Every structure is written in C-alpha cells, then in structure tokens.
Amino acid sequence: MQFAHMSDIHLGFQKQENLQKIEQMVFENALDECIKRKVDFILIPGDLFHVNIPEMRVQKFAFAKFRQVHEHGIPVYVVYGSHDFSPVSNSVIDLLSATGYITKVTKVKESTEEKITLDFVTDEKTGVKIAGLPGLKVGKDEVYYQKLDRKHLENQPGFKIFLFHGGIDELKTETGPETDFMPLSLLPKGFKYYAGGHMHDFLHQKYQEYTHVVYPGTLFAGYHSDLENNANGKKRGMVFVEFEDTIKNIEFLPIDNAEYEIIEIDAAKKRSEDVNTELLEKIRTLEPGNKIVIIKIEGELSEGKTTDIEFTKIKDELQQKLALDIKINRNQLTSKEYTITQANGKDKYEIETNIFSENIGEIRLEEKALVGNTGVQTAKKLLKETTQPILLNEKKSDYNKRIEQSAIEILGLKVEE
Ligand SMILES: [Mn+2]
Structure with missing residues (x-):
C-alpha cells in the first residue's frame, strides 16, 4: 500500500x-x-x-x-x-x-x-x-x-x-x-x-x-x-x-519547476553608480531566455541613493532577452541618503507591497520582525487592520479598542491588563 x-x-x-x-x-x-x-x-x-x-x-x-x-x-x-x-x-x-x-x-x-x-x-x-x-x-x-x-x-x-x-x-x-x-x-x-x-x-x-x-x-x-x-x-x-x-x-x-539564474550583489560601502555598473555588466553575461532571473542586492551604499540603480532598465534588458520573469530583491539595500521611494503596481495591494519593500531598507532597526520581508508583511497587516471601517452600530470607543487590540496582536506585543 x-x-x-x-x-x-x-x-x-x-x-x-x-x-x-x-x-x-x-x-x-x-x-x-x-x-x-x-x-x-x-x-x-x-x-x-x-x-x-x-x-x-x-x-x-x-x-x-x-x-x-x-x-x-x-x-x-x-x-x-x-x-x-x-x-x-x-x-x-x-x-x-x-x-x-x-x-x-x-x-x-x-x-x-x-x-x-x-x-x-x-x-x-x-x-x-x-x-x-x-x-x-x-x-x-x-x-x-x-x-x-x-x-x-x-x-x-x-x-x-x-x-x-x-x-x-x-x-x-x-x-x-x-x-x-x-x-x-x-x-x-x-x-x-x-x-x-x-x-x-x-x-x-x-x-x-x-x-x-x-x-x-x-x-x-x-x-x-x-x-x-x-x-x-x-x-x-x-x-x-x-x-x-x-x-x-x-x-x-x-518535481522540476523551472530554470534559474541568480545574481547576488553586496552593495555595502559602494557608490550607487558603481553598483549600477556592476549589475549591468553581470546582466549582460547572462543567457536568461526561458529562465527565472533573481537579483538580490543588499548592503548600505556609501554614496548615492538606492533609486540611482536602474532596476527598470535592468528588467527591460532581461525581458528583451525573454527571461520568464525577473525578481529583484532589494529589501536589504539601504543608503545613507534617505528618501521615500515611489512605487508602481497593478492594484492598491501591489502598490502597498512595493512601497513598503522599497522603503523598508532605509530603516535601521535591531528588531528583526520590523525589517526585511517580515517587516513588509507586518506593515501590510498593520495597514490593513488600522484601516478597517467602523461597523454599523459600533461605538467609537469599542471600535478604537478593537483596532488597538488587533494592532497589538499583529506586533506580537503583550500588554499588562
Ligand atoms: Mn506555507
């Protein structure tokens, strides 16, 4: 059997x-x-x-x-x-x-x-x-x-x-x-x-x-x-x-799924311009046809902004060479020069995810749950909970308490009664 x-x-x-x-x-x-x-x-x-x-x-x-x-x-x-x-x-x-x-x-x-x-x-x-x-x-x-x-x-x-x-x-x-x-x-x-x-x-x-x-x-x-x-x-x-x-x-x-190419770049202590050049050079040596391409880039740039790196251009080049899909992981890429980055997406949820993903790298915290992918997920959950509407016939004070409690739960905090 x-x-x-x-x-x-x-x-x-x-x-x-x-x-x-x-x-x-x-x-x-x-x-x-x-x-x-x-x-x-x-x-x-x-x-x-x-x-x-x-x-x-x-x-x-x-x-x-x-x-x-x-x-x-x-x-x-x-x-x-x-x-x-x-x-x-x-x-x-x-x-x-x-x-x-x-x-x-x-x-x-x-x-x-x-x-x-x-x-x-x-x-x-x-x-x-x-x-x-x-x-x-x-x-x-x-x-x-x-x-x-x-x-x-x-x-x-x-x-x-x-x-x-x-x-x-x-x-x-x-x-x-x-x-x-x-x-x-x-x-x-x-x-x-x-x-x-x-x-x-x-x-x-x-x-x-x-x-x-x-x-x-x-x-x-x-x-x-x-x-x-x-x-x-x-x-x-x-x-x-x-x-x-x-x-x-x-x-x-x-069970086979797909073929892959992965590029991992340590951007720590480098200038954004140099990282961009490094990335473009690496892209050009790839044969990405029919493959999933993963680009992982992390570390704190010494000079320039994370947005100086031409991710759109990189994506376009890979797409022209018929990559199946391109995933760029820059959650751990930070810069000494802090800016909030705009992000696109096909719907509200994708835009939210992209904004969090692109900006979370600018935040430096010890607490692991608040940075990286986990941080993005936590932020999304918090946003979702805190924007819940008030229920029909629900008292304002009950509503506040409800939202507060779910936020505490999402953050995994324990509150003394
Ligand atoms: Mn699972």
Whole structure:
C-alpha cells in the first residue's frame, strides 16, 4: 500500500503569468504522479491555496484536477493551513470538500473551553485512521494544540496518521519561517506518521515517540525567498510512503519547476553608480531566455541613493532577452541618503507591497520582525487592520479598542491588563 504527501502548494501565490503556468504545472504533475502510481490516498496538510478564496482561474484548474483524482478513486485528506484558513469555513477548501473531491480531517467530536476532542476519519480501502488539526493565523496555533485531548487519540488502536500545519521547535532552521512553532510534545504520541505542512523545505525526522515527522516542503514557492532557494539549487517535490502494518519506505520525489539564474550583489560601502555598473555588466553575461532571473542586492551604499540603480532598465534588458520573469530583491539595500521611494503596481495591494519593500531598507532597526520581508508583511497587516471601517452600530470607543487590540496582536506585543 502507498500514500502520497504534499503540502504548501500555495496555488494563487504567483502574480505573473509565466510563473502562474509553472505553479499550475507542478501541481498537476504532482497529482498525475499519484494517479500513475495508483496511490491509496493523498495527504495535504495545509496551504494548498495561497488564500482562502483564490481567483476563479485557480479554482477552475484545481477543481478539474481534483475531479480527475476523484474519478480514479483516490481520496484526498486535507487540513487548513495558515494561508487557506477561514474561521467560518469560508474557504475554497470547504467548497472542494462539499463536492466530495477532498475530505477535511479535522473532525471535532467535542470542544469546550479547556479541551478539543477529535475523532478519526477512517480511510475506507486501507483502514488507516487519520486525524488532524489546521494551522490558524499567526500565533494562535499553539493555544489550539494545547487544548487537544491527546490521550483520546493515543488510546485508539490501528495504523494512525496525524495531519498538522505548523513548525516544530525541534526542527527550527535558520532559513525556515520564523513564526508558528510549537513543541513536538503537543502532538499525540505513537502515530505511525506525522504529515506536516508549513515548513517549505523537505524534512524527515525520527523521534522516540514520534517516528517519521515529515514535511514535503513547497512544490514551487509560497514565499519570494523560496524562489531564491530554488535558484540556488533547492529541489522541490513530494513524498511517497509505502506501508503495510508499519512504514516500509519514505521517498522524496523531486518535481522540476523551472530554470534559474541568480545574481547576488553586496552593495555595502559602494557608490550607487558603481553598483549600477556592476549589475549591468553581470546582466549582460547572462543567457536568461526561458529562465527565472533573481537579483538580490543588499548592503548600505556609501554614496548615492538606492533609486540611482536602474532596476527598470535592468528588467527591460532581461525581458528583451525573454527571461520568464525577473525578481529583484532589494529589501536589504539601504543608503545613507534617505528618501521615500515611489512605487508602481497593478492594484492598491501591489502598490502597498512595493512601497513598503522599497522603503523598508532605509530603516535601521535591531528588531528583526520590523525589517526585511517580515517587516513588509507586518506593515501590510498593520495597514490593513488600522484601516478597517467602523461597523454599523459600533461605538467609537469599542471600535478604537478593537483596532488597538488587533494592532497589538499583529506586533506580537503583550500588554499588562
Ligand atoms: Mn506555507
């Protein structure tokens, strides 16, 4: 018997057409491989979609593919991730679940203030028992897992699999996500396989009471840094597991996505003019045709502004040579001469992201959460929360309190009562 495990596919993350095609292709290739191998079932523990309600284009190809998998009689077991999560079951995951193409495995038997008791979903053909918990939005995961009635799950016999979405303290890496970690001890012990989502790199670890904690990682990208890692040679793919009454074999199958070129420039103590020349020279030695080109430039310029570097010109040149897409990461590029940079974008959200990305480099702070990509994300969340409108019939004082509390939560601050 064999099952497949994939996660963090982030369908709908890509905004550029060429990359959208790759995102769709790797997803379809992964499921085709499951059909080809006639797996007994497929596990997807979260972030299947990048948002809870992705655009219709994404829903269309995802439904078509899951229908095909369904017609081959392969069940798909899913939990929400932190991205496709909806507190009111208002996610495309729920739509897919309503059609019967996928099964959400979080079956809450009982939920009180102190305790969440889960039931298993039993896979009909193999008799495997599957339970799982979703990932919630930033910081709330652990509370949820702390309430889990582990004994109830541990006491039941059978071949058991646990699906979860979140990081494990024991597996914390320098390059992985920085938030949403919990100790392994919050998961029920003695399951045959722990199918993880959230970590974007493939990981397989064994612990005494938790044999086989596995994360397949993303299939392509869900953060911009994933593309950078791909360009530096990181393989992406999925996991196939052979089993009988125990696990027999765990195989990571790489799935190709794209070809890359990466240029990394240390701009520290250089003049903007010289960095510009260096960059243009490097660009001209590339053969970027049909490749994703990543330009990463960081450090503090000794002279000139970050805007002196002709990123538009560089993009144009690469586009003319038919690069699939060009990603420029200049979040860590700063200058002694501070200016607020304008930014373009196709909609309000893209403009906001671009403005934050281009200007955050000018800020020098110790607090890691407030700079770089994390800083951009925090700024965006704050902006979104603080511009929420007042609700109908809501008192001004309640409104102020509500906004204040969400801001505090986003910044991860604890306030004395
Ligand atoms: Mn993810």
